[in-house]
Amino acid sequence: MSWLRVLLGVALIVTALLLQLTVLPFLNLPGAVPDLVAVTVIAIAAVAGPVRGAVIGFIAGVLIDLAPPAIGLIGVSALVLVIVGYVTGLVAFKRDRAPVVLVGVAGLLASGSVLVSAAVAGIVGDPHVSWDRVPVVVVTELVYSMMLAAFVVPAVAWLWIRVAPPTTRYDTVRS
């Protein structure tokens, strides 16, 4: 993986994180706040493969857990987004993937990540989890993520190829 792509990945994640914390909550959408960071991780994993997807997911998760105003446990988002990145890479890292499939995968994984993070946080005893809100958040997250993915996935794919021309796209681990 070229350094440009590493930089691009981190830049995309940081931008998504800033938008997620300073812009999206103030739109006051019903239910969940659109999870732009998860969608961005999914978009990157779809073009970068499972291992790089997992690494990007880890970086994104640690940043979410550290960036203000985070007050929950550190590491839960990292754990969840590693899985999200890896699974996306496994499912979607194919040459003939259809955009519609990708949007569906993004929606399912992003809303699934809410469920998983609630479960993980619940297991390790994070007092913040309120299961009453989980169904609403999961359903609205599904809708928002699919809408976001329809724009974010093609944009990231375009940038990814633009930054460094494809060479060995099926080689998932060699760097």
Add this chain to the structure above:
Amino acid sequence: MRDDRRTRTILGLLLLTALTLVVLSIRGGGEGARTGAQTIFGPIQSAAAAVVRPIHDFVTSIGSLGSKDAQIADLQHRNDDLVSQLRTSEYARNRAKELDDLLRVSSEGQYRFVPAQVIAFGPAQGFAWAITIDAGTADGIKIDQNVINGQGLVGRVVRVTSSTATVALLVDATATVGARIESTMEVGLLNGTGDSLSMEFQLLDPFAPVVVGQRLVSYGTSGGTFVPGIPLGTVTAVTGTPGQLNRMATVAPFVDVSNLDVVGVITERPRVNPRDSILAPASKAPTAGASASPSAPSAPSATPTAPAPFSSPTPGDGATPNPKAS
């Protein structure tokens, strides 16, 4: 398939590292890393908020206008310039009104506070309710100080850097504040549930009367975290019978967390306990859902005497009306 082992190793390492972080965090670590992250991210969030918020307020005010009258929406297209001027001034008016509300709370409660702007909101899927504000140690802010707005108690400062601070909101599932029923002075504990519209109130005396519509203010002890007398919310439902140990009242908080903008951090406590003097008279109980919509000019929780100083040309007497001093 030759890469399977390496793939698994990397994945396993990442998961293990994440789990280690979780465990460390449970044991109370990571506060330094978070403060460090806040030092880096805080100023960026301030800058982003400075760019984004006026645009957002502009867009929302257009949205509320359109929903009220379709005709006006048509006219908008023809009068873009005029409307944009109008919206900008309305934005300024809204900000001024929020500060006025804040001043009323502060002058009647005799607090000293530092005003601040909300610059970031924690992601709701993390289930933690927290915000970042653009004031920090440089403005005299310390951990555990109370954050209020014109409606009541917003939360408590949990982390602070030189220019920004993180505030855990009152509705967060970990928040607990000692509360007092306005009319009967009965005390109890008000707990956040993680739901932004309802909290749980448990009276210390299980036989004490509590009815729907009663309002709560913070209890506040001299050495405690919370300042006494800050409006908290209204009782909306009571479960259980008197005497029952798990008797619980559901409380709708006064503060609408979806509309937080200008807040105040109390840097100096009142010398005398204001008790419930900040609350509006009972006849005009503020409804919990009533938020300061961009076009509503009057504060929902304003006392009958309080609005007058704001609209009168002499702003100097803003601190005088205190009709309910106990």
